Amino acid sequence: MLKKMFQLYDYSIIVAVFLLCSFGLIMVYSSSSIIAVSRYDYQFDHFFVRQRFSFIVASIAFLMTMIVPYRLYFKLFKIIAFGSIGLLIMVFAFGETSQNAQSWLAVGPVQIQPGEFVKIGVIVYLAAIFSKKQNYINDFGTAVLPPLTFTVIIFSLVFFQPDLGTAALIAMIAVVMTLCSGMNMKNVLKLLGLGGLILAILIPFAIKFEVLSDEQLSRFGAAYNPFADPLGDGLQLINSYIAIGSGGVTGLGLGNSIQKSGFLPEAHTDFIMAVISEELGIFGVGFVILLLAFIVLKGFLLARKCDDSFGSLLAIGVSSMISIQAFVNLGALTGILPITGVPLPFVSYGGSSLLALMMSMGILVNISMFVNYRKQKNLQQHEIAA
Structure with missing residues (x-):
């Protein structure tokens, strides 16, 4: 039975994920070695060693969630x-506070960012609640208000850390899952209107009571006019432009980035794609984007093929999380969106992000196994009937 189960997994997703993670390890090493030398007594591989350990832990978590039947999360969705x-x-x-946001919990010597795992919790909850209420999905009081209330509570708790990037991701994932829930457009528009109203109340409140720091607020202006303050708020984005422009088609060569030498702050985290562009050119950027697009597309195709509404919505949630996170990250380093500290999925440095992403991909691969199993079973039944 176990052997048959492993034969039914979609290994193209697994290969794509591990290719991205392996490439990410190489680029974390390349982009962080100089800054690691200056910060950690010439330990040039400091960030690489930590990311490698995170990758090993995340791989184990991936295998565990790949084996656990996804329907179990439906039974546990309230606890989650x-x-x-x-x-x-x-x-x-x-x-604990880092970069003006109280977003971290210390567990012994390890720091985790709960917001990364809460994204999975939101996906599981919304998938469960929407699938459970399919027969009366348009009943605003019983089917619409519970997920709205839960999402608003989660969004607010993350927003006031304040972690704008993660809060925005949670809101956008919730919007996508709501659009795909089977709810009619009237209720969808009601929800979007209520969400907009809540934002209109929260943002002025956060500014008035200084929940958002001046640095966080300045990112909005810097995204669209970085040259107004080239040595201050616009420094990171301008150096991102220089890195992207310097790479051209073929890049300067792996390890040859100039911007990572202290010009581009935190080059190994949310601006790692700028270093990839500088060192490997359009081919490196294309490699990452194509693999991410492949994973997202496979996820949405699985959602379409899955005959279980819970599994379908889970696949949509995971796929939308990866696509939205990638879009927000790439939008920030190109100046389309404000800088919010959102990492590039599977590639950027960050243990919590990598662990949460690998867990979510394990769930997606598990859904693929059940989709293939049901497809195989249906084919056998048709053959018997024939």
């Missing part, structure tokens, strides 16, 4: 929902 809220409350009570 309350656990997500509890984690975020713990961040407020015991969290």
Whole structure:
């Protein structure tokens, strides 16, 4: 039975994910070695070693979620929902601050970012609640308000850390899953209107009571006019432009980036694609984008093929999370969107992000196994009937 189960997985997704992670390890090493020398007593591989350890842990988590039947999450969705809220409350009570956001929890020597795992919690909850209420999905009071209330609570808890990037991702994932839930457009528009109203209240409140720092607010102006303050708020984006422009078609060669030598802050995290562009040119950028697009497309195709609404919505949630996160990251380093600190999926440095992404991909691969199993079973039944 176990052997048959492993034969039914979609290995093209697994190969794509591990190719991206392996490429990410190489680029983390390349983009962080100089800054690691200056920060950590000439330990040039400091970030690479940490990311490699995260990759090993994330791979184990991937294998575990790949084997666990995805329907189990439907049974546990309430526990997952309350656990997500509890984690975020713990961040407020015991969290540590980094880059003006209290988004981290220390577990011994390890720091984790609960917001990354809460994204999976939101996907599981929305998939479960929407699939459970399919027979009365357009009943605003019983089918629409519960997921709206949960999403608003999660969004607010993350927003006031303040972690604008993760809060925005959660909101956009919720919008995509709502659009795909089977709800009629009237209720969808109601939800979008309520969401817009909540944002219109939260943002002025956050500015008035200085929840958002001046640095965070300045990112919005810097995204669209970085040359107004080229040595301050616009520094990171301008150096991203220089890195992207310097790479051209073929790049300067692996390891030969100039911008990572202290000009581009945090080049190994959310601006790692700028270094990829500088060192490997359009071929390196294309490699990453094509693999990400392949994973996302496979996820949406699985959602379409899955005859179980919960599995279908799970696949949509995971796929939308990866696509939205990639879009926000690439939008920030090209000046289309404000800089929010969102990492590039599977490639950027960051243990919590990598672990959460690999867990979500394990769930997606598990869905692929059940889709292939049902397809095979249906074919056998047709052959018997014939």
